[in-house]
Amino acid sequence: MGISPDPIFVPGIWGPYFSAMVPGLWLNEGGQSVTGKLIEHVVQGHAAYPELQAKASARFQSIYTYLNSHLDSIKKSLPVGFLTVDLHVWPDFHGNRSPLADLTLKGMVTGLRLSHNLDDLALLYLATVQAIALGTRHILETMEEAGHSISTLFLCGGLSKNPLFVQMHADITGLPVVLSQEVESVLVGAAILGACASGDFTSVREAMARMGKVGKVVFPKPEEKRFYDKKYKVFLKLVEHQKEYAAIMNEDI
Numbered sequence: 001m002g003i004s005p006d007p008i009f010v011p012g013i014w015g016p017y018f019s020a021m022v023p024g025l026w027l028n029e030g031g032q033s034v035t036g037k038l039i040e041h042v043v044q045g046h047a048a049y050p051e052l053q054a055k056a057s058a059r060f061q062s063i064y065t066y067l068n069s070h071l072d073s074i075k076k077s078l079p080v081g082f083l084t085v086d087l088h089v090w091p092d093f094h095g096n097r098s099p100l101a102d103l104t105l106k107g108m109v110t111g112l113r114l115s116h117n118l119d120d121l122a123l124l125y126l127a128t129v130q131a132i133a134l135g136t137r138h139i140l141e142t143m144e145e146a147g148h149s150i151s152t153l154f155l156c157g158g159l160s161k162n163p164l165f166v167q168m169h170a171d172i173t174g175l176p177v178v179l180s181q182e183v184e185s186v187l188v189g190a191a192i193l194g195a196c197a198s199g200d201f202t203s204v205r206e207a208m209a210r211m212g213k214v215g216k217v218v219f220p221k222p223e224e225k226r227f228y229d230k231k232y233k234v235f236l237k238l239v240e241h242q243k244e245y246a247a248i249m250n251e252d253i
Helices: 035-044 049-058 063-074 080-084 118-146 163-173 185-197 204-211 222-249
Strands: 002-004 014-018 026-029 088-090 108-110 153-155 177-180 214-218
Touching (some): 035 049, 035 063, 035 118, 049 063, 063 080, 063 118, 063 163, 080 118, 080 222, 088 118, 088 222, 108 222, 118 163, 118 222, 153 163, 163 177, 163 214, 163 222
Antiparallel strands (some): 002 026, 177 214
């Protein structure tokens, strides 16, 4: 969700809506559908999922904490994100909401191998997280081309608790990511509205300034920019090729 003082119309992005989020400002919303469910689908549908469950349970960890540590153990001297140099995902398993607004699009994976061990599961999980972040970059670039100026990302919700998800968004978008001090930050939003309704604050903006606290800022790693620029080129090629395949199959025989 991006706000601006003046209305900006962006193809494939919802809005603009006046005072929908912050009074006096215009809101555009560009979303990706069921991103958390997509990660779950990819992980739980893999042949190595029972092994992952057993090993994570033995360590009293969530499966995602275990996967993140497993990626660290196999990356050797490389940055962890570089492990997917030949594995790429297009994440629209449920169609594209923004910025293409095309419900006919499907998910894509290129770079699969015959093996199906825990390493393969971890890499596919990583590539899926990267694909979601690349989708965010696609939305941001579309909004900026239409006139938005976006310099910072603010993440909330369940996926913001995953440090790999957060770092990939910083590295792939090239923007700092701000996390709320309060982990359940959506509840803070409800409290802000309640505080305004009760008269404790004279405006939503005043309540936001007083009640919203920055907990952590995650910065992109500039030395990894070139790699993710290349990943982004591949990302855009994937949907271009998918549309070409669809056109071929829809040709009159």
